Amino acid sequence: MPHSDTPEPYRYTLAERLYLPLLGGMWVTLRHFVGNLLGRRTSYTIEYPEERRAYSHRFRGHHILTSRPDGSLRCVACFLCATACPAECIHIEAGEHPDVNVEKYPVVYDIDMLRCVFCGYCVDACPEEAIIMSNNYDMAFFNRASSVVTKEELQKPFTYDQARLGYRPRYPEEEEQRARARRELQAGRVDLVGEARRRQEAAAAGPESSKSAAASS
Amino acid sequence: MIGESWVTTTVDKLEEWGRNNSFWPLPFGTACCAIEFMSVVSSHYDMARFGYEVVRFSPRQSDVMIVAGTITDKMAPTLKRIYDQMPDPKWVVSMGACACSGGFYRAYHVMQGIDEIVPVDVYVPGCPPTPEGLMYGILQLKEKIKRDSKRRLKEKRAHGDDSGSAAA
């Protein structure tokens, strides 16, 4: 066998024998303690529910069924989302639409929120941009029955408030940012780390004002 | 009579206040959700702000069981036993799709929701729920307990009056 058969453990240095590095460790904890006590260092705690962490536009939260300008659902009951869903938690029943120009519409569109694993496959699958996700994560249910949310509930709470949208096919705001970054790059003004810091600070300073409209429960 | 009921009501109220602001959670964490549970107790989210930081791993010392993670059929008897060992009053928060309903594991070894064996008070969906999501769930539980104890108080009062008049 080409491998050694006796391990060689680490040997203590003299200082370690004498417990000296302990002091260094204590200094670290003391520094943190005093720093936090005097508030010189920022505290990392997010004071939920008053303050909310700024999640990105891609966050996969509660689903939204989008509507056409006339208020009807965009969904054409094509079952693609239900097919793509690994949790098989979307239940659709299709019905013929009175308007002949519109193929079909969902008579029933339920998502079992307790089964859903928030993978976003339904959003990817939808050919009509009829289902998107919000960045709402405040969900809790008191029983299994209420966890099956219907199409009315999926449509209701968030319509097109940009700030509440999550994972979806298009991100106009990202396009904007990309364009700006490109401009800055061309103008020779790029300060990546500074940019990141500004973002961090902005996120820390301005807790999102939008108070949650309790989703369900 | 009046004095007595005033005392018991106040004591009840005090008890409820204490209970609501100091859950001692028992984390029954098995899988990925347990990792998010750790985030809830660590410094970014810090459940201690609500008075819920006394995480107890002994069922006899805790009153809220947070089931975080997939419960398999192999784990089921253990879960049940631990629930039975908790003293009353006790509540169960089911965290994550797996604990709530089995999630996308419709499989031969996964319990399809812990409510098959223990009563659940609050279901928190998500896979895993964000730490905020879990906190929201726990705050909902707090509301629920408040509501329940109000109702209980009312019932008790009505009941107390009944027995009082009967005695008289």
Next chain:
Amino acid sequence: MPTATIPAPPLLDSLPEGSVEVVEGLDQPTWIVRRDALAQVARQLRDDPETQFDLLLDLCGVDYPDRDERFEAVYHLYSLPRAARLRLKVPVLEDDPVLPSLIDVWTAADWFEREAWDMFGLRFEGHPNLRRILTHEAFQGHPLRKDYDPARRWILTEDKIYKPNPQPTGSESVDDMFERMTINIGPSHPAMHGTFRVVATLDGEVIVASEVEIGYLHRCFEKMAETHTWQQVIPYTDRLNYCSSFINNVAYCRTVEKLMGIEAPPRAVWAQMILSEFSRIMDHCVCNGSTLVDTGALTNFWYMFQPREEIYGLLEACCGARLTVSACRIGGLLEDLPPDFEARCRHLLETVPEFIDDVDKVVTKNRIWLDRSVGVAAISAEEAVDHGWTGPCLRASGVDYDVRRAYPYDLYGEVDFEVPVFQGGDVFDRYRMRMEEIHQSLSIIRQLLDRGMPDGPYIVDDPHVALPPKEDAYNQMEAMIYHFKLIMDGIQVPPGELYHMVEGANGELGFYVISDGSGKPYRIKVRPPCFPIMASFSHLMQGGTISDAIATLGGLNIIAGELER
């Protein structure tokens, strides 16, 4: 892939005629071995100086109900000295699914054989303890057989629970001073991470025998994979090693891409490497943090969790979820990177080391921690290899094997990094190893960022693999049709089989996939790095105290989701 070919003939000549059939695999040479010759072949493969297959990576069963010989046991071997791979396949009949046990060739075979018994009903003759391992005691049937209904459950009642009573084998350590005591730890015990059960017999304070019971988180990943399309498996892979789910995603997608003969575009590869390395950092942080908290150093737990939260922020901005990212797709990425990706990465590169250094200062040279960890649960290189270890734990024992170095996939051949190796093989060296790897990962990320983000698409431009851009799917008939087809039928992977591995946070994370050309995987076997490591836990505990066992378990970084799938 630079798989060294093995000079087979001399070895083959010495075997009985017709016992081995050599076929060229897609990825590595494959030998189809007759059952009667298996024990001899295995022993020779290990001992022959020309081959030296000293590491049994994986053993699994496959079920082909249509074949005469219904079952197949598949062994994946690796030779550390020769950097060669070999797959052995042993077909057996349905009526007589018996194979010789290979425990005395590779100790690692122990649990793998139990798993194959549990899942397929393959019996290994000579195995001392062929019990079910993943499913519970009241379970009937063998769930990964094709005729087993995926949703058929069996209920375990308390009276059926197995009660181990481990007894020391030798009578050498009989000491009448103390009373023997058998204690049960877990499964719901914080130090057992909520999912393992250890029953230990103590002689005084010393563990003289122990038995480890797992399966409390067996979520049937492999069966689920067979009932979903290739794309739908990705969210399931997230939940294998949930501390570094991104690496699982990448490993799975790479495997399928290889099988399909496509390649992810450079931009996706670049991003996947960066995010994988960040995931590795996160995983090591969780591991070291929880080891330290298990040994009483709570402060470090908070320090270690800080970088993790920061990295979660980045992952969430890229993928939309903190933990279960599901961010890769076969052929690339789910989404293009966010515009501030690079800035955020650089910010992390600045902040993460601060926290790591804090922990370093508090514990690494702290004698209290040293006393708890140095020399505890030490395992020699030879034993570790025999037990099938890979990854940081193996390197802490002095074996220089890292998939990123041995088989440089992606861009790992082009970046400069060290593979740290320590010689102690104990808890302390595993801890040091992880701390060191965090720094190496940071350096890899820095180099990648300095190379600059490659331009171009983030997913392959092939409508049979990747969904067409949404704009097109909304407006163009052709794209729409592809979109429908891809969702309804899933990706069509050509028939074939392949094993591909990446360096996971715990070691070699391999996926062995078999496609039969239908829209769903025929079989997916994960080679979970912590499975063989956990299998030797009993061995590691021997002679230590309970408190040593706790420290050991933390340091091994056993992730139940991956261990039991």
